[in-house]
Amino acid sequence: MKAAAYCRVSTKDQAENGVSLKDQRAKIEAMCVVRGDELVALVTDEESGKDLNRPGFQQIQRMVEDHEVDVVIIAKLDRLTRSVGDLAHLLALFDKHGVALVSLAESLDTQSAAGRLVINVMGAVAQWEREVISERTKAALAYKKSKGQRVGNIPFGFELGEGKQLIPNLREQSLIRLIRREREKGASYRAIAGVLNNCEYKTRTGGKWRHESVEDVYKAKPVVLSA
Secondary structure: EEEEEEOOOHHHHHHHHHHOHHHHHHHHHHHHHHOEEEEEEEEOOOOOOOOOOOOHHHHHHHHHHHOOOOEEOOOOHHHOOOOOOHHHHHHHHHHHHOEEEEEEEOOOOOHHHHHHHHHHOOOHHHHHHHHHHHHHHHHHHHHHOOOOOOOOOOOOOOOEHHHHOOEEOOOHHHHHHHHHHHHHHHOOOOHHHHHHHHOOOOOOOOOOOOOHHHOOOOHHHOOOOHH
16 A cells, blocks of 8 residues: 655654654654555654644645545654544544554554544543643642742743843844844745844754744733833
8 A cells, every 4th residue: 555654743842752753754664664555755744733734744635635645654643633623634534535544653543443443532532631731730820820939931032130030131132123123024934044043043942943933932922021
């Protein structure tokens, strides 16, 4: 069968879990050999899995709809989606076009009824876990805020001064002005990221700028400093 491999990783995944595109590709290629599938496409995305609006995944979806592949192989279910609703939509789409979904980590294959059942249950459990974590996090932050403790990350352009008060970070403030100036000229977020990288400006974590990080800085809510 003709197989398409789909791999996804975000900066957070790599930093916290050591997930890499290279590892995912190696596992999927090995599975293709075991299954005897012909790997016709290896598609990757390097961004969050919060929704399906990703360039790589859109390519996979077009291949499914155009009957270019018989199976889509992923390293782990959450590489594809973390939403039960999106998962149900994808399973229906794949089934409509006669394409199987294989997830290596969970040993799941939607070519069987049992595989489809298990993959739906696992997706529901994963979403429940995320919602529980979200509720606990909100409760913890609300408690800290009620005690007058600082919550959340330090906004870009600022740092903590004496007394744990926010004060302007001159370097980051200059980058904010540069980003706003370029946007006013009509430059895209991707183009601005290129400008910052060419000038060897680093992000707060010391990495390269991406269009998403530039957009986050540009769209950040203004910070009002206390007197």
